[in-house]
Amino acid sequence: MNSIVNARLKQIKPSPSMAAKIVVDELRREGREIADFTLGEPDMNTPAHIARAGQEAIARGDIRYTSPNGTPGLRKAIIAYLAGSLGAQYGLDQIAVGAGAKQIIGAALTASLEAGDEVIVPAPFWVSYPDMVLLAEGKPVIVQCPESQQFKLTPASLEAAITPRTRWLILNSPSNPSGAVYSQAEMRGLTEVLLRHPQVWILSDEIYAPFCYSGEPFASPVQVEPQLQSRTLVVNGMSKAYAMTGWRVGYGAGPVELIKAMNTVISQSTSCASAISQAAAQAALEGDQSSVGEMVALFKQRRDLIVRRLNEIPGISCATPDGAFYVYANVGGLIGRHGPAGEIKNDLDASLFFLREAGVAVIDGGSYGLSPYVRFSFATSTQTIEQGMDRLAAAVGKLMAG
Incomplete structure (x- = not known):
């Protein structure tokens, strides 16, 4: 039977951030505790x-x-x-x-x-x-x-x-x-x-x-x-x-x-x-724009925290972003290392390692057109950032010692 889907649409991939959210939700339903850094979505309520x-x-x-x-x-x-x-x-x-x-x-x-x-x-x-x-x-x-x-x-x-x-x-x-x-x-x-x-x-x-x-x-x-x-x-x-x-x-x-x-x-x-x-x-x-300024100030604090914590982890380096609420962390230092699932060959493998071994969800840099990086969204709580970085540091520490 001929496909009903046209050739143009067959070139299109589902949104990686939406796909990551689906995986995170599935893992949570299975009882896994996941520190989710995938979605670019402020974690506060609409004013x-x-x-x-x-x-x-x-x-x-x-x-x-x-x-x-x-x-x-x-x-x-x-x-x-x-x-x-x-x-x-x-x-x-x-x-x-x-x-x-x-x-x-x-x-x-x-x-x-x-x-x-x-x-x-x-x-x-x-x-x-x-x-x-x-x-x-x-x-x-x-x-x-x-x-x-x-x-x-x-x-x-x-x-x-x-x-x-x-x-x-x-x-x-x-x-x-x-x-x-x-x-x-x-x-x-x-x-x-x-x-x-x-x-x-x-x-x-x-x-x-x-x-x-x-x-x-x-x-x-x-x-x-x-x-x-x-x-x-x-x-x-x-x-x-x-x-x-x-x-x-x-x-x-x-x-x-x-x-x-x-x-x-x-x-x-x-x-x-x-x-x-x-x-x-x-x-x-x-209306009143004060909530915007408060959010920006809060996100700047979170940015400083996640950048500092990431740069303390061996094999990962992270430039300080001047805007938005993402960090694009270089994971080149992890390429070639061997984890429980095998060799980390690229940033997609690194993101899967983070998810499987640390319960930390990120999106690979290949999805954004530039490797070897992973994207962390810091539009999440300070507690999530601290917990996620603790677990990531432990998992990468074992990887680098292996």
Whole structure:
């Protein structure tokens, strides 16, 4: 029998972070105690005033379809937020609202790519970028950004990757998985290259923008080079900064033609984001922002703790990330060692060793396009970090002594 699944989808892998969550849940059902560092999901509740706005929307009966591009109230709140945070001006027809930032990115790629169009994706990358490009019939062009470059794209490597078929550059700062943050000067170097290539659009994924720890201001391409606003899609959402992962609200801000096309894609897929969630999102953007600052301060403490603990473990080294809530730990010192399940040949083997022998769940660097690393999310409690690092240190100590 011929397969019902098309060839394009057969290229696509399930999300590694979601796959890891399934494994962790299965192990816990079997009675294993697992220190889970896989999901990039704040471990606190949605702030009370935001949750209350969702409840009030239900009580008012605001439970109907909205327009595909979101409620006017939420779009106005997004416009005000972007004006304040980026100094960029947008109109109501330049905002798209979707069921999470992931839908916004997918809608943009679906709306803009022709078969074979190239999309530059710096590695390490968020696991979904290349597969989303493939789903839209594009060609991901992976550019390696090694630790020696602080996991950042350089102007020279960007210039070398651009061809006449290049349609988009995807930038993610602060980065998942590395926590790399582009400074104003570094972003200026990239924008100078992009100004010379008017066919290249910029998809700036800024979902982790509040999570910057170095004291330097966040740098967006539309801030650094306003001329590029006419071909930049700024992507953001509510999941990370407001602990609203399950509410599923993301947004994009960009040129009218692109936003109109994206709204068509959204209208023919999910119709619109949840009206209840949009009411909560509006309250999040318009209300008290102190919870965001408190979360950032807490995550900085956790970052310092996990970096220190990882660097104390033989065979593992870990640079201090300037943003987001991940560390991208180098496990090259473990490659070639022999554990109970055999030789550790790569970072996937290392991640499996961590899980089996220490009950510590992480995601291998191969899933993010750059080895030999594993990603730890520190969006979890201090207790979990301490317990996980204790168990990991014990397991790796035995490995290195073997």
